[in-house]
Amino acid sequence: MRLLLAAAAIFLGCFMPPANASDQWVPVRDVSLEVQPGSPLDFSSFLPNGVIDADHRLVAGEGGRLAHAQSPKKPLRMLCSSLAWSPASGGFPDHEGAERYARQLALHGYNIARLHFTDASLMFGRQKDFDFDPETLDRIHYLLAALKRNGIYWIIDGLSSPRGAYGGHDDRWEANGDLKLRLHLDEEAFVHWKRLQETFLGRVNPYTGIAPIRDDALALVILANENGIEFDSVVHERPGEPAYEKALAAPFNRWLAKRYASTDQLAQAWGKLGDDERLETGTVRLPPDRYADSLRMRDLQAFFTELERASATRMSRSLRDLGYRGLISAYNNWPTIQTALSRRDVEAIAMNTYHDWVGGYAPGSALLQVSSIADGANYLRMIAAARWIGKPFIVSEYDHLFWNRYRYEAGLVMPAYASLQGWDVLCRHGHGPIVLAYGEPYPHKRAMLPYAIALDPVARAGETLAALLYRRGDVATSGLTVPFAVRGEDDLGEDMQAREPERLTELALTGGIGLVPADNIDDRVGVAQSRTQAAEEILTALRDSGSLSGINQTDTEAGLHESDTGQIRLDRRAGQLRVSTTATEAAAFSSLREPIDLGILRIEQADGDGLVALSAIDRHPSLAQSRRMLLIFATDAQNSGMIFRDSEEKVIEDFGSLPVLIRKGNVDLALKRRAKWKISPVGLDGTVYPPVRSGAGSIAFRLSNDTPYGPTTYFLLELEDG
Structure with missing residues (x-):
């Protein structure tokens, strides 16, 4: 009986989202998601990808900005496609699929791609070390060639999976294995990593005729994804186990012995040692609690920094010995003072960051349901402060995760501020940024999930806007730079999270x-x-x-922040971010108590929160002159049948299934222009449907995302002389 009551309590404690009423949420009708050439979602005419050759390989140009080798004074902005496929998301496509996929990426405005967990895919189901699956290797090689033909450069992790290329493991995408830690400590691990580079990056691609490591398309190698020692220790920490691996004790003691002449001197520096701790016998202990501040912790951070810098130098040298000429990065997360010191010698800085992070897909996974505007885009500011000025800066992963209801903010927050900062690569993380159609028969494509942005109309609308704000350059780079002075090891304190x-x-x-x-x-x-x-x-x-x-x-x-360019305005208290440029005007808002005047576009009122953006997409990249404009209106989206454990929708019980549901919304808009005009819904594949509003003279209308052709996030506004 007690078990039955508990089961009943769990059942009664689960909530179908209150907004799932049929009058508030409508199912997406689109099945094909392949953008039609020439449609309003085809950006290739004004964001063309050029040839990739020796003259156009990417280098650190003037001021540390990414540029082509032949024009180092002309900075580039690279919009990145995250390709983190696994068997659960369908794996790497066959040749025909790769051709279609690469072409679609180019149409969407992507000009660089990051291949993530390729080592896991190559070794999936393999029992022997370095016994790559031949079909997967062939598919990866073909995809790389297809990307290059479409003018899309590559970023590749030297190591993603902590299982590396060791055979006999079935948990390659999980946080098991100790290879990332051993890379810093163990010669065998380094030799394994080096052989992985030789056997994958150093192997000739039959579809390009050259090994990837010598290919002009390979722009950046991240030596190992997220392999800082402290972060790796946090990932592997288990209840009841020591905070740090025993393998660190001996090298830490050797490092201390070089710094302190005796146990007495170490005791004077730290204040106190245990009775059984002796520097001379190598018995000084690692900190028992990483979250307890101490001078012992300060020295451990200094030790980690020295070890990580040496590791990055050694691995970088190995890539150069193999003939690699592109950029190299390492330690692409964990924006602490300690890791910033470890990154200062690498050629390019790469960072990962997330708003409202979700740890997994299991029932009970939770997020906070908070706005990124309300905390002043803190997830962006954290990595902005990790950049070393004068080096290329790559956002190798970011996301405002599903099922956070405010994720429409990401399409404005990240591209606008990445542009303001003058960052070089922007990569929203996911299995892939696009899919060719809804309904693929893979576990991770049967419903929207965290880290699966391709199925999410809200995330896709944000990526569409990012191509305009960021890659096209609608938002200008700041003319102001505030340097943060770094003294080196003297900046380390007793808090490892500082x-x-x-x-x-x-x-x-x-x-x-x-x-x-x-x-x-x-x-x-x-x-x-x-x-x-x-x-x-x-x-x-x-x-x-x-x-x-x-x-x-x-x-x-x-809580009011305006960019020095005057183009961006963030108001924490109002829950609004506004962007006003010549070619794009946009606002993300959690509340709309009064109209938002962006210049040409005026948002009069809305029946809920969301994102509204208007961008010129014709040969006149100016809203004051354009005759063809893309209007984005994004609210929220959920899967059919989603169930939560709480009324605030923080804790997931069941992700549900397709079709995707878009939350209905209305917004009243006006433009400070006069013309004969019409506004037409645009399907998620770019199909333009018959107009739903039209007029002559003043341009003002109420827009609903629930159109006669199904819900959408896109509309085409066309003007003629009246």
């Missing part, structure tokens, strides 16, 4: 920020010399010096 404080990273919402060695910074105004400073103090100095306009409306205390 990072640049939020009161300083708020500066990223006004201008560019990044790290600079303290020795390279003069005494000019607008420098963060100390972590005790606040953004407002530096902004005042910049205004006083004339570096920032006196009319800039940034007021950190009021």
